Amino acid sequence: MSELKVGLLALFALSAVVFMSLKITSNQAGFGNYTPYQAMLDDASGVIEKTPIKVAGINAGRIKGIKLQGNKALIDFEMKDTIKMTPNSKLQVKSQGFLGDKYLDIDLGEPSEERLPPGSLVNAQVAGGLDSIGKDAGAMIKEIKEVAELIKDSLKEKDGSNKLAKITDNIKDLTASLKRMLETNEGKVDEIVENIKQVTAQLQYETDRMQKNSLMSDLSKIGPILDKADVAMGDLKVIIEDVKDGKGTVGKLLRDDAVVDQVSQTLSSVNRLVNRINNIEADIGLSTGANTRLGSETRFDLDIYPAPERFFRIGIVTSQFGPEIERESLSCSSVNGGAETCTNTRKIDKSQFKFNLQIGRRIQRLGIRAGLIESTGGVGVDYFFPDWGVRTGMEVFDYQEDAGPNVRLLTEFKLWNVMFARIAGEDLLSKVGKQSATISFGLRFNDQDLAALLGLLAR
Amino acid sequence: MTFLQTYVEYLGAYILGGLSGLGRFTQFAGKVFFWGAKPPFRFRLLVDQLFFIGNKSLFIVCLTSLFSGMVFALQMYLGVSAINMDSIVGRIVAISLAKELAPVFAGLVVAGRCGSAMAAQIGSMKVTEQLDALEVMGINPHQYLAVPRVLGATLSMPMLCAVFMLVGNFGSWLTGVHILGIDEVMYFQKLSDFMRLGHVAEGLIKAGCFGFLIGLIGSYHGFEVTGGAEGVGRGTNLAVVWGMVTVLVSDYFISSFLTKIL
Amino acid sequence: MTDAIIFKNVTKRYGTSTVLNHLNFTIKEGKITTILGFSGAGKSTMMKHILGLTIPTEGEIVSLGVNMSELDELGLREFRRNFGMVFQYAALFDNLTAYENVAFPLREFTKLKDAKIREKVDDLLEAVELVPESWHRLPSELSGGMRKRVGLARALALEPRVMLYDEPTSGLDPISTQVVCDLIVDTAKRNADKKLTSLIISHDVRASLRISDFIMFLERGSIVEYCTVEEFRQSNNPTIRRFLEL
Numbered sequence: 019m020s021e022l023k024v025g026l027l028a029l030f031a032l033s034a035v036v037f038m039s040l041k042i043t044s045n046q047a048g049f050g051n052y053t054p055y056q057a058m059l060d061d062a063s064g065v066i067e068k069t070p071i072k073v074a075g076i077n078a079g080r081i082k083g084i085k086l087q088g089n090k091a092l093i094d095f096e097m098k099d100t101i102k103m104t105p106n107s108k109l110q111v112k113s114q115g116f117l118g119d120k121y122l123d124i125d126l127g128e129p130s131e132e133r134l135p136p137g138s139l140v141n142a143q144v145a146g147g148l149d150s151i152g153k154d155a156g157a158m159i160k161e162i163k164e165v166a167e168l169i170k171d172s173l174k175e176k177d178g179s180n181k182l183a184k185i186t187d188n189i190k191d192l193t194a195s196l197k198r199m200l201e202t203n204e205g206k207v208d209e210i211v212e213n214i215k216q217v218t219a220q221l222q223y224e225t226d227r228m229q230k231n232s233l234m235s236d237l238s239k240i241g242p243i244l245d246k247a248d249v250a251m252g253d254l255k256v257i258i259e260d261v262k263d264g265k266g267t268v269g270k271l272l273r274d275d276a277v278v279d280q281v282s283q284t285l286s287s288v289n290r291l292v293n294r295i296n297n298i299e300a301d302i303g304l305s306t307g308a309n310t311r312l313g314s315e316t317r318f319d320l321d322i323y324p325a326p327e328r329f330f331r332i333g334i335v336t337s338q339f340g341p342e343i344e345r346e347s348l349s350c351s352s353v354n355g356g357a358e359t360c361t362n363t364r365k366i367d368k369s370q371f372k373f374n375l376q377i378g379r380r381i382q383r384l385g386i387r388a389g390l391i392e393s394t395g396g397v398g399v400d401y402f403f404p405d406w407g408v409r410t411g412m413e414v415f416d417y418q419e420d421a422g423p424n425v426r427l428l429t430e431f432k433l434w435n436v437m438f439a440r441i442a443g444e445d446l447l448s449k450v451g452k453q454s455a456t457i458s459f460g461l462r463f464n465d466q467d468l469a470a471l472l473g474l475l476a477r
Numbered sequence: 478m479t480f481l482q483t484y485v486e487y488l489g490a491y492i493l494g495g496l497s498g499l500g501r502f503t504q505f506a507g508k509v510f511f512w513g514a515k516p517p518f519r520f521r522l523l524v525d526q527l528f529f530i531g532n533k534s535l536f537i538v539c540l541t542s543l544f545s546g547m548v549f550a551l552q553m554y555l556g557v558s559a560i561n562m563d564s565i566v567g568r569i570v571a572i573s574l575a576k577e578l579a580p581v582f583a584g585l586v587v588a589g590r591c592g593s594a595m596a597a598q599i600g601s602m603k604v605t606e607q608l609d610a611l612e613v614m615g616i617n618p619h620q621y622l623a624v625p626r627v628l629g630a631t632l633s634m635p636m637l638c639a640v641f642m643l644v645g646n647f648g649s650w651l652t653g654v655h656i657l658g659i660d661e662v663m664y665f666q667k668l669s670d671f672m673r674l675g676h677v678a679e680g681l682i683k684a685g686c687f688g689f690l691i692g693l694i695g696s697y698h699g700f701e702v703t704g705g706a707e708g709v710g711r712g713t714n715l716a717v718v719w720g721m722v723t724v725l726v727s728d729y730f731i732s733s734f735l736t737k738i739l
Numbered sequence: 740m741t742d743a744i745i746f747k748n749v750t751k752r753y754g755t756s757t758v759l760n761h762l763n764f765t766i767k768e769g770k771i772t773t774i775l776g777f778s779g780a781g782k783s784t785m786m787k788h789i790l791g792l793t794i795p796t797e798g799e800i801v802s803l804g805v806n807m808s809e810l811d812e813l814g815l816r817e818f819r820r821n822f823g824m825v826f827q828y829a830a831l832f833d834n835l836t837a838y839e840n841v842a843f844p845l846r847e848f849t850k851l852k853d854a855k856i857r858e859k860v861d862d863l864l865e866a867v868e869l870v871p872e873s874w875h876r877l878p879s880e881l882s883g884g885m886r887k888r889v890g891l892a893r894a895l896a897l898e899p900r901v902m903l904y905d906e907p908t909s910g911l912d913p914i915s916t917q918v919v920c921d922l923i924v925d926t927a928k929r930n931a932d933k934k935l936t937s938l939i940i941s942h943d944v945r946a947s948l949r950i951s952d953f954i955m956f957l958e959r960g961s962i963v964e965y966c967t968v969e970e971f972r973q974s975n976n977p978t979i980r981r982f983l984e985l
Contacts, residue, residue, distance in 0.1 A: 020528035027531045031636035034643040035681070038575075039674050041665070070666075602832075610830035613790055614844050614897075615819040 052096035054082070055134065057109045057122075057142040062091030064120035065111060071122040073101055078124065093142075095122070102126065103134040109142040299323040299465040305440055307458020312337055312444075315456065319374060327381065333374030335392055391415035396423075407432025422447055436461045505619075505697045509627055512620035519625060526629025530591045530688075531636055537586055542641040545578055546570060546648030554657045563653075564663035568671050570649040575676040576683075579641040580634075581728055584687035587634060588720030592695035595626050596716035599699025600709040608700075623700070627692035634688025635681040642680065675739040683731050690727060691720045742801075743768040743901055743936040744789055749798035751784055751960075758784045759795070760960035769934040771927055773947040775982070776957035782940045785957070786903055789938070790822055791815045803900060820848060823894030827906040829886035831878040837889045838864070838874045844896045863892040866929070867922060884915040891922060902926065904939040908946050916943065920950050944982060948972065956982070 059065070062084060071079035079097040086092070097103055106127025113120050124140075134140070260266055270277065301321040308314045319333035376398070378387030385400035396415020403409070408431040416424040428442035442456040463471065553566045599622055602608050608618045653659045698716035702708045742765040751759040758781045766772050774782050787793040788800055791807050800807045803821055810818055831840045841860045845851060851859070864874055867888040878886055887907065894902060904923065908916040927937050941947050947954065954971040956964040956979055964974055971979070 020532075021524045023532050024524055024527040027527075027535065027636055031639040034639040035677065038639075038642060038646070038677055041669060605828065605833070606826050606830040607832055609792070610824070610826060610832075612792060613819060613822065613824045614847070615816040616847060617816065 051099040052079070053099055053103070053136045054094065054096040055103060055136065055138060055140050057093045057095065057140045058087070059091045059093060059111060059142050062093065062111070064113070065091070065093070065122070069120055069122060071095055071097070071124060073124045073126060079122075081122070093122075097124070102129075103140065104128070104130040104132060105134055106130055107134060107140055109140045111142075297324075299326075300468060301462070301464050302468065303438075303460060303462045305438070305458045305460020307440065307456055307460075309337070309444065309454050309456040311452065311454035315458070317458070317460070323380075327379060329378050329380060329385075329387075331374055331376040331378065331387060331389070335372040335374065336370055337372065385411075394424075407438070424448075432462075433459075436463055436467055438462050501701070502693075502697055505623075505700065506693055508619045509623050509693065509696070512617055513624040513628065515620065519621065522621070522625035523628055526625045527633055529594070530587060530626075530629050531633035534587055534590055534633070534637060535640065537590065538583055538637050538641055539644050541582055541586060542574075542579070542643075542645040543648040545582060546574065546645030547652040549573065549578070549645075550649035550652040551657070554653065554659070563657070563659050564667050566653050566657075566659055567649065567664035568667040570653075571646050571668050571672050572676050574642050574645040574649070575672070575680045576732075577680075577728070579638045579645060580680050580683040580687060581724060583634060583637045583641045583684060584691065584724035584728075585721055587630065587637065587688065588691045588694075588724055589717055591630065592691050592716045592720035593713045595692070595695030596698040596702070596713045597709055599623075599696060600702030600712040603700065603702050604705050604709060618700070623693075623696040626696050627689060630688040630692030630695075631685055632688070634684040634691075638681055638684035642677065679732075679735045679739050682735060683728065686727065686731050687724050690723050694720045694723060741768045742766065743803060744938075745801040746785075746788075747799050747801070749788065749795045749800060751781075751788065751793065752796045758960050759788070762798070762960075762962060764955065764962060764965055766936060766938060767953065768936050769927075769931065770952040771923070771937040771939065771950055772953040772955060773939040773941055773951040774955045774957060775941060775944065775947060778942075780957040781960040782957055783905065786824075786905060786938070786940060789901075789903070790819060790824070820897050821900045822903060823897065823899035823901070824903040825887065825890045825894050825905065825907060827909055828883075829878070829890035831886055831889055831893070833878050836875045836877055837869065837881060837885075840878070840889055841892045841896055844893065848897060859896070860892075863895055864889075866895075866926075867892045868918075883910055884918065887911070887915075887919060888922070891926070895926065898930075898933070899935075900933065901936045901938065904937065904941075906940060906942065908941065908943045916946055920946050924950050944985060 065081070065084060067081050067084065069081055070077050071081065073079075078101050079095055081093060081095045083094040084091055085094075093109075101124070103124075104127055108125045108127060110123045110125065111120055112123045261268055300323070301319075303317065303319040303321075306314070306316040315335060315337040317333065317335050319331055321329050321331050323329045372392040373390055374392065376387040376389030376391065378385055378398075383402045383404070385402065386398070387400070388397045389395070391398060391413055392415060394416040396413055396417075398411055398413040398415075400409055400411035408429065410429045411427075413426040413428070414423050415426075424445050425447045426442055426444050427446060428440060430438055430440040432438050438460055440456070440458045440460065442458075444454045444456060445452045550566055550570050553569050554563055557563055557565055557569075599608075602622070608622075611618045611621055650664065654661045654664055695716045698712045698719070702712040744766040746762045746764050749759055749762045750757065762785070774785065776782050784793065788795055789802065791800075791802075791810065794808070802818075805818060807815075807818075831837070832843065835843060838860055841863050842856050845856045845859060849856075864871075869885060869888045869892070873881055873885055878889070881889065902923075907919050907923065911919060923937060923939070927935055939947065939951065948968055948971070951968055953965070953967055955962060956971070956976075958978060964971060964976055964979055966974070972983070974980070974983075
């Protein structure tokens, strides 16, 4: 059994070899009958015995031999019988592909009754291919050369120099100058171009009556305005005449000297006042915050500095829980002239609003003030750190019989721009544990800020 | 000094060992030739070996060759398509297959598959005294075991090589014409223009030489096995390694020899 | 009684070690002789010499009337057909079935037709009492005892004149040992007309004493004792005494 299989393998291998051999030698046109012919070539370079012979691109024959005869190559080849070779048939050596592989191309030519007898010579020519291109190129170059000579002669000057050279030199100089000019003025040129662009655009805009703000549209508006001005002019003229004559209040004012003096005095007093006012500086602080015990509070303080070392403080503080004020009220009413019934009602008012009203003195960085602090009497001391925007201080106020005074320590520091933060410790000496802390944030405007602010508003 | 001494001794022993091994191998080869020429000619055994080495390796040879041909065509194409010469691929692949790839690859496959099998078979026969049994029965183990294997390998290899060439070219054609789009007519044209029968012959002759060497090496290492199962394993390993190395090294020498002749 | 095998001053050296040391003895034809000895005493080497697998460094061996040294490779090959050997582990060809193993020498060396061969193989296998179910099994599928039987059948295939048994009972259970011993004796008896000489190498003292006619005791390549079983039993040699008491 295995003998059989081995035999099959051997057969398979053998047929593989045979098949490949056939493929290798398959360049030949195949089986069949062939007719021998001959051809004479001037140049048989690249033609070998394996070179295919094709008719219309199909293998149709094979080369039997190549030998030298005289100065030419004699090719012995044979063509398949099915190919009808005629005296018009031509053989050409052509190359194919980039490597220049050669093959013999048979052009059967005009169909003719006459069949080329076997062994006869077929017309041959070497055509195409890179080498023939070379030949043509050679001839062409020769002609070009002749033309070039003619041109050269025509360009010769009488003195033997070259006209063309002169012309080209001139052109060279001209173009060089042009180039330089353009180079140095390149920037300017760009600018000019840009400006021209802008101007033309603008001009276009302005001359368009339909555009809202263009010159043309404005110009068209001027007409009616001018008419009105005309009328006004007329009226004005009349008024001036009257004034000149001393008629009317204004006329009197302008003409009467006594009035003028009075006005003058008044104006100078006003001037002095205004100056003084100008010297007054103000400081406004507005803040809101929360106290740990008394809830939220909002403050407004206005410090007025008539002189740098004196100040007044006016302020208002609102708090959720204000000092309580008891109020007893007796109301008596008699019923129809009879006995008087009197009822005592007690009301506890929580005053939500507290007032600050203090006068103070400023010595360098230290400030001392006294007056109403949160609707009670008290004193306060402040210390300023202007570089850091920090202010610290202590206030003592609200002396109560049982609780003692309210001692408050506070620190205020600038956060950014006009924003500040404030931390205060309240009732620090309280005997009944009523200490608390307040933290608040706010805005503070000093004199310059105010001026800027008002200026802004005026605009 | 002692280190150098031991090293030199070691080196010397290694070289001497190698030489004596070579000597033994040559003697073995001589025996194979001697006994191969003597009757009885065990045809049955030869057929068995041809079946084992040839038919049974067919599948792996076909598989290897198909993909080798395909990848070779692919790589060639990538190279020559840059200069627009892709019609050359068929020719290059066919010639390379015929002259080098088919014999060498088939040789490696057979060395791996059959060389190891030979060494293992003969080696295990040795350690189980079967070789002695043959001897006692009056049968020369070399004649009985080695000759059919060597001869079988020598005859099978060209067959496998031919198959390799065919399938490899098929793979190349498949890839080149149908996947890479090389013009089919040009593919075959170029092939037949430049390939010669000599190329194929060279490949087949090389394959035969490789087969001979593989058979010899495989059998030799089988006969040299000592010491039980481990020895068999060692022998098998040596057979494969030496078989493959010999194929690749002798490839050069045989090729240079054949180019002068063919 | 003719001498089947004669050793004349046979010495075998491997390098510096002497394996066989000036041996001089004869093995009687038609008898069962057992060669006893410790491991490495030279028993297997001696057997190789008898088969002509090794050549002595000194001396000569005459087997069945033929001087071994006069035989060339081919002659030796021919000559070996007179010997049948049963190996320690049977040494069956593992790619052939039991049947084919036994048929192998017949196919190789005789021109008998297939039918005849089949007949002979059947007889041989029946003689060694191998069950027919096992006949077509591969050696790997057979037990040690079965393999030994097949080996014996194979060794007898060509009707040898000398049977060599290399450790026939090693690795067998007592019952199989008994069976093998019986087989050896049976074989000798059946072929008594052909004067079959049986030569056994063994460690198994008891079995050897039971079946043998002669005992040869080897120690370190030299013969300590070569005598009949009875004489062996009564030997005063201290080594033999020790051996007997094992």
